[in-house]
Amino acid sequence: MQRSPFLDMVAVEAWDAWFRWRDQGLIRDLSIGDTWFRVTRSLSSAEPPATRSAWERQLFDACADWRLLLDERILADAGTSRLGWPHDGLGAVLNPAVFVRSPFTAEASFRYEAFEATAELAVRALDNASLLVGQGRPGIHLRVGIIGLADALLQLGQAYDSEQGRRIAQNIAGSLARGCLRESLRLAHERGAGLALAEAPQQRRRLDQLSAALPVHAGSAGLRHACLTAIEPQPRLALLANNVADAVDPLLARGEVQTILDGDTVRTICSPGYALTVAGRLHARHAAHRLGTELAGMSRSAQYALRNAMQGWIDEPIRYAWADPATDETIKAVAMHAGSA
Template structure:
């Protein structure tokens, strides 16, 4: 049984109610955020046969802990009978702040093992999403598994957003994401078969200059399900839903009593660029630099 989801920011409640809460005419179908999680997770796991309940519970668990946020299109439509007939480049976003153990203490550390487990799960989630929307034999050659809340995580770890240690931490997170997503992708390729034409060998190109274990090299060259796995882009609506998490790799902003970093806009952008450069070798698509942040109000992206 999953722990009920905890909202800690009023803006998160607003964006859920305005953008993701299921209403059918005058009937309120999602009475709580946990009902939204159950709706989405149930729809995604429905094709897993005898294992459907296992995956449904796992999806609900990571949603309710704010560790993983699925594609906005899924939050709005999965389980409502109005799922999109196509889901190009499906997205999932891992909230890095949710993986810091003993935050803001001398014992603070990033939970790489837990993060890897959820990163791997995100591949299955997006594969399930494409099959839900496009049919049992569909596959998505390009997934966009990314992160948000980097500034939150660095602050919880006691690291200076501008410092070398922050860059090393960001690179280690990107490496964990890359390996976890790859291993899950290879497993799903064996379990569910190849995807679209033209995928063979495409994923291997991203790993040419990465430290790939020999035991994965052969399966990767044979892989034919995905062309790309990871892409870090700004997801302001999902960040706002996740209790006002910092967006993508961007610096924290002053919200709900949160302390603003004492940085000029140019300095913050330069620091974000350095973090992006540290992560880029492990990310399949160019890392996006967020040049703005949501205001301290209901997110305009969600309206």
């Protein structure tokens, strides 16, 4: 029997409510695989014929592995009779939670190279989406961000409110910026630049910082995108990605009970979230114990410090609302997971 690609029932309900294609009352996406197929097939149509098939496979695998989640408007409409997204301001999120090798062990590590390659893929996918709506002009703003950071930190054995946790978050932000900038420069050569490097001083400084990791001719043709990265709430995509923490929020900032609204339908599901679900499957009881201690002391200052560590690599200010501290009920629920893991 084929194993379900979903790890959490919250994700199943989120997909069915918001991203599953229905046409005149008929269900067209019979599985999440059908959703990924119609999205990736649609976006790959903007690729040159010689590389189209290989690129489509890359994008499909990144989506199916929950490494990359594209703008929810693209997920809902790509490959249908609707193209309900604008040419500018499109977003996507990378999910650090699934880039941890050997989670909850002493050998746990983060796959930075794979993360960076996925950032490149995200930029190209969004550029293709812009081309599909007939206004793929260079100089557009993209908003590539992150979900599931706190899930990654727990799997790596690092506290959210710690120097090492903030250092990892900063490194992940740098990897995101590097991958996005590299692909934007590549697309400027392939498809045309939107602005000269001198018109984007922030990107120019970043290019200087990353020069060792980028081609020597980088920036000579200018930049295709005026803005690349932004970290902002993506609650629907976080739930779809097997209920990871939204953006760079602490774990369980929304509690254990998730409510999914779909028109007149209200779906309520209880879930501990991605990291604790993985910990339970791996019998990593220590992770739930440690998280319970962390949640009890989580503060706004911890969130500020982590955002501040990442901000230097992110184009847009990270200014979305602070997550509330975990409630006593949530902390007690984590303690129960620790006892049953």
